[in-house]
Amino acid sequence: MKRIFFNEVATRDGFQIEPEFIPTDSKVALVDALSECGYAKIEVTSFTSPKAIPMLRDADEVMGRIRRVPGVEYTVLVPNLRGAERALEARADELNLVMSTSETHNLANLRMPMAHSFAALSEVIQRVDGRTPINVSLSCCFGCPMEGEVPQESVLAWVKRFADLGVRGVTICDTTGMAHPAQVSRMVEALQQRFAQLQLTLHFHNTRGMGLANLLAGVQGGITRFDGSLGGLGGCPYAPGASGNISSEDAIHMLAAMGYDTGIDLPKLLAVARQMPNIVGHEVPGQVAKAGRTEDLHPAPEFVAALREQFA
Amino acid sequence: MKRIFFNEVATRDGFQIEPEFIPTDSKVALVDALSECGYAKIEVTSFTSPKAIPMLRDADEVMGRIRRVPGVEYTVLVPNLRGAERALEARADELNLVMSTSETHNLANLRMPMAHSFAALSEVIQRVDGRTPINVSLSCCFGCPMEGEVPQESVLAWVKRFADLGVRGVTICDTTGMAHPAQVSRMVEALQQRFAQLQLTLHFHNTRGMGLANLLAGVQGGITRFDGSLGGLGGCPYAPGASGNISSEDAIHMLAAMGYDTGIDLPKLLAVARQMPNIVGHEVPGQVAKAGRTEDLHPAPEFVAALREQFA
Numbered sequence: 001m002k003r004i005f006f007n008e009v010a011t012r013d014g015f016q017i018e019p020e021f022i023p024t025d026s027k028v029a030l031v032d033a034l035s036e037c038g039y040a041k042i043e044v045t046s047f048t049s050p051k052a053i054p055m056l057r058d059a060d061e062v063m064g065r066i067r068r069v070p071g072v073e074y075t076v077l078v079p080n081l082r083g084a085e086r087a088l089e090a091r092a093d094e095l096n097l098v099m100s101t102s103e104t105h106n107l108a109n110l111r112m113p114m115a116h117s118f119a120a121l122s123e124v125i126q127r128v129d130g131r132t133p134i135n136v137s138l139s140c141c142f143g144c145p146m147e148g149e150v151p152q153e154s155v156l157a158w159v160k161r162f163a164d165l166g167v168r169g170v171t172i173c174d175t176t177g178m179a180h181p182a183q184v185s186r187m188v189e190a191l192q193q194r195f196a197q198l199q200l201t202l203h204f205h206n207t208r209g210m211g212l213a214n215l216l217a218g219v220q221g222g223i224t225r226f227d228g229s230l231g232g233l234g235g236c237p238y239a240p241g242a243s244g245n246i247s248s249e250d251a252i253h254m255l256a257a258m259g260y261d262t263g264i265d266l267p268k269l270l271a272v273a274r275q276m277p278n279i280v281g282h283e284v285p286g287q288v289a290k291a292g293r294t295e296d297l298h299p300a301p302e303f304v305a306a307l308r309e310q311f312a
Numbered sequence: 313m314k315r316i317f318f319n320e321v322a323t324r325d326g327f328q329i330e331p332e333f334i335p336t337d338s339k340v341a342l343v344d345a346l347s348e349c350g351y352a353k354i355e356v357t358s359f360t361s362p363k364a365i366p367m368l369r370d371a372d373e374v375m376g377r378i379r380r381v382p383g384v385e386y387t388v389l390v391p392n393l394r395g396a397e398r399a400l401e402a403r404a405d406e407l408n409l410v411m412s413t414s415e416t417h418n419l420a421n422l423r424m425p426m427a428h429s430f431a432a433l434s435e436v437i438q439r440v441d442g443r444t445p446i447n448v449s450l451s452c453c454f455g456c457p458m459e460g461e462v463p464q465e466s467v468l469a470w471v472k473r474f475a476d477l478g479v480r481g482v483t484i485c486d487t488t489g490m491a492h493p494a495q496v497s498r499m500v501e502a503l504q505q506r507f508a509q510l511q512l513t514l515h516f517h518n519t520r521g522m523g524l525a526n527l528l529a530g531v532q533g534g535i536t537r538f539d540g541s542l543g544g545l546g547g548c549p550y551a552p553g554a555s556g557n558i559s560s561e562d563a564i565h566m567l568a569a570m571g572y573d574t575g576i577d578l579p580k581l582l583a584v585a586r587q588m589p590n591i592v593g594h595e596v597p598g599q600v601a602k603a604g605r606t607e608d609l610h611p612a613p614e615f616v617a618a619l620r621e622q623f624a
Contacts, residue, residue: 241602
């Protein structure tokens with residue numbers, strides 16, 4: 001029973017693109033419910049400018065009000081020094097920094113070149129100075145929706161620069177669902193060879209239906225940490241109508257069926273997942289919440305008993 | 313570039329559960345469009361009683377009107393002797409027989425015990441007497457939604473009984489999306505060891521999001537034949553709201569990205585897939601038709617050019 005560690009990103013990555021503001025009470029209640037499910041980590045919110053992401057303008061309040069369960073790490077996204085200060089004040093267990101491995105995507109998403117992002121994040125890492133563990137999420141590691149191919153060597157070079165700055169972990173993100181399993185296998189092999197000391201996390205989207213196949217390739221390659229978003233919340237502005245992040249409950253259901261120890265109480269998680277359409281006000285892509293677990297059986301139609309007798 | 317062979321089942325397995333009758337003209341036009349895409353096989357229709365499946369009551373007419381492309385096999389589902397006669401008259405290239413490996417599912421679906429189904433199908437095989445190749449699709453090979461576990465040994469025993477009768481191929485069906493990748497790997501290993509001479513096909517559903525992960529496990533195990541349903545059409549009466557069969561275009565897109573030779577012209581296939589919502593009158597689960605292929609890039613937002621200059 002190999003242990004797999006899940007990081008739930010629905011309240012940050014998932015909520016961030018929702019059009020309707022989700023009340024602070026709902027956010028706190030959802031994080032509290034998730035805390036009872038057995039996650040290794042929960043990305044609670046983002047200490048971004050309230051103007052940039054109005055949905056997460058209540059980050060300080062949410063972090064102050066959640067009920068922390070021992071053993072769960074509460075991480076927050078941090079874009080810059082100001083965000084890092086707020087995150088430290090809020091006693092986040094980890095700071096998650098973010099930049100892209102594609103210049104065009106970094107410009108489009110963070111409004112500055114990669115070199116500027118790297119300089120800013122380096123400053124954050126220096127200022128935090130080991131008081132709180134730092135993770136870096138690298139976007140577009142398997143391709144950029146505007147540039148196309150992102151060479152594996154470029155991704156590995158960014159990982160190395162952050163590893164050299166002493167970060168605890170790096171998340172390799174397939175931001176818009178472009179990865180395929182063979183690519184994941186190659187990436188994972190290279191990462192494990194060169195950065196065995198880093199906490200390596202994979203972050204997949206299901207934009208083109210390959211999310212759980214990519215997760216399988218990651219697990220087969222020895223990766224034990226994954227991001228997931230409850231209900232499959234989240235998405236990609238370049239693929240309207242397509243799925244977003246991989247659904248945590250679908251991923252966890254699959255790994256549990258395969259015999260992995262995810263640490264998650266799946267019935268409890270599914271009960272929370274089934275609240276998601278109410279919380280966000282629309283249907284969500286997750287499948288297991290609709291279909292039930294594999295072991296949730298159905299009664300046979302009534303005529304079957306009569307047929308059994310007839311043929312006895 | 314290993315060759316993978318796809319069997320398209322949308323017009324049979326997919327259409328079968330649609331509530332609104334799809335006009336014969338639409339069926340013929342769809343099969344003709346699919347014939348141009350590079351499939352190895354197309355399951356055109358079913359020679360079932362028109363009362364049992366009114367949707368496919370036009371089976372003889374559809375088979376008579378389609379334009380056959382050399383190299384594509386046109387297969388049909390056949391439940392009994394009468395169906396076999398109609399299929400032979402219609403010059404089907406293959407007869408696809410079906411029974412379940414779960415007694416309860418066989419009673420619920422075919423209204424008779426497995427032993428009776430086997431006897432009836434044996435009679436069909438004897439009567440056809442090698443004039444046309446025969447495939448047998450075995451339902452519930454990875455679990456039954458009513459009984460639960462279906463032992464692998466039971467499945468292998470059914471495969472052996474049909475192999476002994478001289479059928480050309482057997483399709484191992486995950487009828488309601490209960491399979492997980494580790495189970496698929498075990499099943500495939502056992503099948504390859506014992507039935508290397510049979511054409512082995514895997515048939516997956518995406519009911520719990522595991523469809524393409526299971527396909528990956530099958531490909532990794534050396535299987536080269538798969539069923540798929542365009543748009544992900546089809547479904548499972550026990551999981552309302554959940555996905556049905558794996559989407560052909562999503563599966564083919566993934567395998568092509570991984571470097572497999574699927575024989576399929578993907579842009580042509582996606583053009584057909586994008587017609588599916590019009591044909592069936594509702595949204596369909598396939599993702600790639602919505603998101604585009606990985607290599608279909610998007611223009612950068614206009615402000616990116618200005619940013620590039622500003623930071624130059």
